[in-house]
Amino acid sequence: MKTIQLGQSDLHVTPICLGTMTFGEQVDEATAHDILDRSLERGINFIDTAEMYAVPPRAETFNATEKIIGNWLDKHPGARQKLVIATKVAGPSRSMPWIRGGSADLTGADILAACDGSLQRLKTDVIDLYQIHWPVRSVPAFGGIYYQPASGNEGTSIHAQLEALHTLVQAGKVRAVGLSNETPYGVHEFVRLAEQYGLPRVATVQNPYCLLNRTVENGLDETMHRLQVSLLAYSPLAFGLLTGKYDAQGLTGSDVPDQARLKKFESSRKQRWGRPEALAAARRYHALAREHGLTPVQLALAFCYTKWQVASTIIGVTSVAQLDECLDAWGTTLPEDLLKAIDALRWEVRDPAQ
16 A cells, blocks of 8 residues: 555555544454554554544543553554554533533643643654544534534634644644544635644544545535645444445344444434435445445445545454455455446435435
8 A cells, every 4th residue: 555645744644544433432452452453464554543532422431542542552662653643632522521521612722731631641752643523613513414603602713723733733742733524614714724824734634435425525525635635534334334234134223233333322323324314325335336246345445445535544443354354445446337326326315424
């Protein structure tokens, strides 16, 4: 795998990133360390985490994932130099009172304190990519589809957030900065203000992107292309919907295995990934995959791996076997007739997991 430059930063990463939000909830520490070992062995140099993880978010597992990664780095002294490590500061608490006491804001002081906490838990001197997990502004995200001007909270300004990030970069604690769950407006403002005031320019945006949610292509892709900001695609398998494992049983009640992500993350069952129309669309994509001699996983990941919009695809796994399956899909090519069929199907079903 050739590495890819993230935005205008000096970070170069593999086009597959190991997402770690399962570590500490679905995945115990020993298994997480096995997954990290295997990922490094197979040449992945990019790891993404967050102060909020593990998920589903609970007070008991807040910060757990970073600690697991820090313990692994402590056991592998030579690994840190081979890796690009990304983490995220949580935005406003979104009904999670254990995040900054339930604050509806994210101040500059909050960003500075959160970064210090992440550095301590990760047992590292520098975070390569430090991201704002979700906007301070009220925006449609996590299943919301409409912007509501009257929804209120504006909170700390983008300029003030950038000034805090600048402090971290100047202190050598952060190499590059990024955003997550952002809109075209947000990306433009962060870049505009950074250029106007000599503050850190965002290198990346981490947003959902998969066969069931291609809303990145509704304008955000042009914004990122023209401003030279890289897309980190998360949920390429749509919380498991695009693996085929729910095709037979559905998404309700006892049909969903206890350890499945959708079972544990009840809010997602009520939001984008649990919508009946999302599963119905997934089943049609799976039939398309099988018609072309592919597994659902191969189709879903190859779609992300080969799209010009995507710099790096974030894969989340619960076992070494799942990791290998996702990595083995690299190099799968989708013929032109299949790509046309995918677009034709999207025209019918649109983005049911938006």
